[in-house]
Amino acid sequence: MKSLNFDNQFTAQMPADADTGSQRKQLKNALFARVNPTPVSAPTLIHYSEDAAQLLGLSAEECTSDEFLQVFAGNKQIAGMDAHATCYGGHQFGNWAGQLGDGRAINLGEVELGGTHLMLQLKGAGPTPFSRTADGLAVLRSSLREYLCSEAMYYLGVPTTRALSLITTGEDVVRDMLYDGNAAPEKGAVVCRLSSSFVRFGHFQMLAARQELALLKAFTDFVIQREFPALDNLAADAKGTYIAWFEEVCHRTADLMVHWMRVGFVHGVMNTDNMSIIGETIDYGPYGWLEGFDPNWTPNTTDAGQRRYRYGQQPAIGQWNLMQLANAILPLIEDSKPLEDALTAYVTRYEAGWQKTMTAKLGLRAYDKDLTDRLLTLLTVSETDMTLFFRALAGIAEDTPQPFTTLAHCYYTPELLSDADKAQIETWLADYLKAAKAQGQSDEDRAVLMNQTNPKYVLRNYLSQIAIDSAEAGDYSKVDELLNALKNPYDEQPEYEHLAEKRPEWARNKAGCSMLSCSS
Numbered sequence: 001m002k003s004l005n006f007d008n009q010f011t012a013q014m015p016a017d018a019d020t021g022s023q024r025k026q027l028k029n030a031l032f033a034r035v036n037p038t039p040v041s042a043p044t045l046i047h048y049s050e051d052a053a054q055l056l057g058l059s060a061e062e063c064t065s066d067e068f069l070q071v072f073a074g075n076k077q078i079a080g081m082d083a084h085a086t087c088y089g090g091h092q093f094g095n096w097a098g099q100l101g102d103g104r105a106i107n108l109g110e111v112e113l114g115g116t117h118l119m120l121q122l123k124g125a126g127p128t129p130f131s132r133t134a135d136g137l138a139v140l141r142s143s144l145r146e147y148l149c150s151e152a153m154y155y156l157g158v159p160t161t162r163a164l165s166l167i168t169t170g171e172d173v174v175r176d177m178l179y180d181g182n183a184a185p186e187k188g189a190v191v192c193r194l195s196s197s198f199v200r201f202g203h204f205q206m207l208a209a210r211q212e213l214a215l216l217k218a219f220t221d222f223v224i225q226r227e228f229p230a231l232d233n234l235a236a237d238a239k240g241t242y243i244a245w246f247e248e249v250c251h252r253t254a255d256l257m258v259h260w261m262r263v264g265f266v267h268g269v270m271n272t273d274n275m276s277i278i279g280e281t282i283d284y285g286p287y288g289w290l291e292g293f294d295p296n297w298t299p300n301t302t303d304a305g306q307r308r309y310r311y312g313q314q315p316a317i318g319q320w321n322l323m324q325l326a327n328a329i330l331p332l333i334e335d336s337k338p339l340e341d342a343l344t345a346y347v348t349r350y351e352a353g354w355q356k357t358m359t360a361k362l363g364l365r366a367y368d369k370d371l372t373d374r375l376l377t378l379l380t381v382s383e384t385d386m387t388l389f390f391r392a393l394a395g396i397a398e399d400t401p402q403p404f405t406t407l408a409h410c411y412y413t414p415e416l417l418s419d420a421d422k423a424q425i426e427t428w429l430a431d432y433l434k435a436a437k438a439q440g441q442s443d444e445d446r447a448v449l450m451n452q453t454n455p456k457y458v459l460r461n462y463l464s465q466i467a468i469d470s471a472e473a474g475d476y477s478k479v480d481e482l483l484n485a486l487k488n489p490y491d492e493q494p495e496y497e498h499l500a501e502k503r504p505e506w507a508r509n510k511a512g513c514s515m516l517s518c519s520s
């Protein structure tokens with residue numbers, strides 16, 4: 001892979017821990033520790049993303065070479081790499097958890113790409129100083145979920161870290177998937193992720209918690225210069241720059257929440273250590289996709305009691321997390337007012353974005369609050385598949401006979417809908433079509449806008465589970481098929497119609513489909 005040119009600015013400019021290796025420790029006055037991936041015995045390339053490889057300028061030949069396999073399994077490093085794990089803390093489920101860090105992620109190095117750069121990061125490549133009591137490894141099941149979802153999100157137009165490769169290690173990893181005392185060996189795997197930056201809110205929080213203010217300032221300056229160059233030196237003074245930067249982080253986070261809500265994505269573990277400073281979706285763990293539209297739904301069984309990270313609460317949690325970031329950087333600004341203002345502006349930004357998205361989801365020209373609010377209530381009356389509903393709605397026109405019949409397949413139990421429910425839906429549909437007409441929106445234009453906004457293909461929970469089950473049995477064809485369909489999520493693809501169907505009943509309460517734990 002001669003084409004990879006490394007320029008490791010983070011490790012060159014930020015302080016490293018004096019020790020190397022995976023000896024567990026609490027860092028002081030350092031942001032990272034050098035540590036190498038643990039070699040694995042029998043790596044096999046399961047999949048690589050051609051599009052992600054293209055970002056790095058890697059050819060198909062390079063991606064299928066033995067060197068690629070060895071490097072992205074963690075067995076070999078190439079010239080210019082500088083393997084390390086970074087230190088961060090975080091609030092987990094609302095409580096400060098102290099030092100966490102890259103417990104099973106190892107950055108290999110930053111690839112320079114003519115003005116931009118991408119960090120290569122292995123996930124599941126063995127212990128680091130931040131692995132605490134765990135092994136630093138990942139299993140095929142969770143690695144496949146990360147791999148599939150990061151690429152699916154990218155194609156949906158949602159900011160996300162990317163996935164370059166999925167490699168099985170040939171080694172077993174023991175996991176207690178349901179935390180029920182039934183630990184079992186599973187296939188180990190390593191994913192290579194790509195992002196301009198894997199910096200999390202928790203990196204800033206950790207430095208603030210250690211009261212290393214000089215380092216907090218140096219790190220913040222580095223992140224701004226690297227990831228927000230437009231803001232660098234924009235303001236007259238450093239404080240002005242930090243404020244402008246925090247405002248930008250609030251904007252990006254608000255926009256990300258709008259995207260998640262638009263496509264029905266539930267992250268599942270929105271701890272502050274899983275919040276990307278550049279506003280990307282990061283750390284695909286027990287995430288899920290809404291099937292029935294239910295604002296209270298979360299796929300994460302670890303959060304089943306509190307449902308802190310449920311679908312409908314994600315935007316509010318985004319703000320809560322930003323507040324923790326604000327607390328961390330307050331010493332740099334010494335004035336809470338501009339930070340509070342930015343947190344207020346987050347709500348305005350989110351609201352405006354959400355209204356714009358709902359307008360587009362309905363194919364309208366202007367936001368109609370009454371229509372939107374009524375619909376969101378109607379969608380919860382009976383279990384309604386969110387993805388199917390918005391696609392089907394695009395096909396309903398003024399002259400559609402019995403429009404409700406066109407929607408019947410979106411309901412999980414249509415037989416349970418009362419006549420009154422149906423009448424309410426019919427009334428809403430009539431009002432909706434009337435509103436579109438009053439706004440001068442033709443049925444055709446409405447459908448075009450809707451189908452650009454409402455995906456037909458999302459990574460339905462049961463579809464990834466089917467792909468996982470066959471992958472664990474050694475058949476990866478389903479992974480390939482799924483990824484191909486998810487590459488064009490807004491297009492009709494008759495050959496993939498079976499991947500756009502609502503959840504079958506067998507998957508309703510099946511582990512991996514609707515229930516996931518943090519165990520991965």
Ligand code: AMP
Pocket residue numbers: 100101102103104105130131132134135136137138269271273274283285518520
């Ligand atoms: P998460 O909530 O999954 O993003 O992880 C929270 C923290 O636990 C992070 O610091 C992870 O690096 C760490 N972690 C999760 N799984 C493992 C593992 N298998 N080995 C070591 N550290 C882990």
Ligand code: MG
Pocket residue numbers: 273274283
């Ligand atoms: Mg994490």
